[in-house]
Amino acid sequence: MSKSKKHPQDEKNILAVEEALSRSEQFIERNQNNIVWAVAIIVLIIAGYIGYTRFILAPREKEARAEMFMAEAYFEQDSLQLALDGDAEYPGFLDIISSYRFTKSANLAHYYAGMSYLKLDNYEDAIKHLKKFRERDQILGAMAFGAIGDAHLELGDQSAAARYYRKAYRYKPNNLTTPLFLFKAGLLFEEMGQPGEALSLYERIRDEYQNSAEGRNIERYIGRTSIQK
Numbered sequence: 001m002s003k004s005k006k007h008p009q010d011e012k013n014i015l016a017v018e019e020a021l022s023r024s025e026q027f028i029e030r031n032q033n034n035i036v037w038a039v040a041i042i043v044l045i046i047a048g049y050i051g052y053t054r055f056i057l058a059p060r061e062k063e064a065r066a067e068m069f070m071a072e073a074y075f076e077q078d079s080l081q082l083a084l085d086g087d088a089e090y091p092g093f094l095d096i097i098s099s100y101r102f103t104k105s106a107n108l109a110h111y112y113a114g115m116s117y118l119k120l121d122n123y124e125d126a127i128k129h130l131k132k133f134r135e136r137d138q139i140l141g142a143m144a145f146g147a148i149g150d151a152h153l154e155l156g157d158q159s160a161a162a163r164y165y166r167k168a169y170r171y172k173p174n175n176l177t178t179p180l181f182l183f184k185a186g187l188l189f190e191e192m193g194q195p196g197e198a199l200s201l202y203e204r205i206r207d208e209y210q211n212s213a214e215g216r217n218i219e220r221y222i223g224r225t226s227i228q229k
Helices: 008-030 032-076 080-085 093-099 104-119 123-132 138-154 158-170 177-191 195-208 215-228
Strands: none
Touching (some): 032 080, 032 104, 080 104, 093 104, 123 138, 138 177, 158 177, 177 195, 177 215
16 A cells, blocks of 8 residues: 655645744743733723623613603603703703713713704704714614704704705614605705705605605605606
């Protein structure tokens, strides 16, 4: 029986692997202390984050939720200034934002504060708070973008309003907010003298959201902009 011979290329590959392993061992030996310190720092960072989340942030989150319920109740009752500032017993959304930073409740308070300021015709503060609203869900995210568009429109900035209406109807499309902001954007484009842009948005409502509140009457807007175009 003949013995198989090693191919020269195989021997080169083996030597290359052995050389790489040798270099790695030498690197580890030379930098052992630095590696140990780096690993220790990473472990401390992870442990610190877990500790902060579990023992500091979580209790603050629970407390913030309990503190904010009356502000939400005032908001639902359209007692908007009380919702923002609170009363002698309960904090308002602005207190929640300042006292419970980095919590989900403070983030949600930015949304409520922005909506409250919008209804109170304080459009600059509405924009400021709504832009700070993060971790948006499907509905609230679109509503926040759309409300920023409303505020810009009230301030006379049609271009910015159109930009945020576009953000609103593109954000996680759904049967509630998407046709609403397609429609608002369409009306705005009509006002801006761009019937072709408006028509394309109205037709999208007809084709994709015909069962929505906006879709039920969209044909007359399609007809109107078709004539204008």
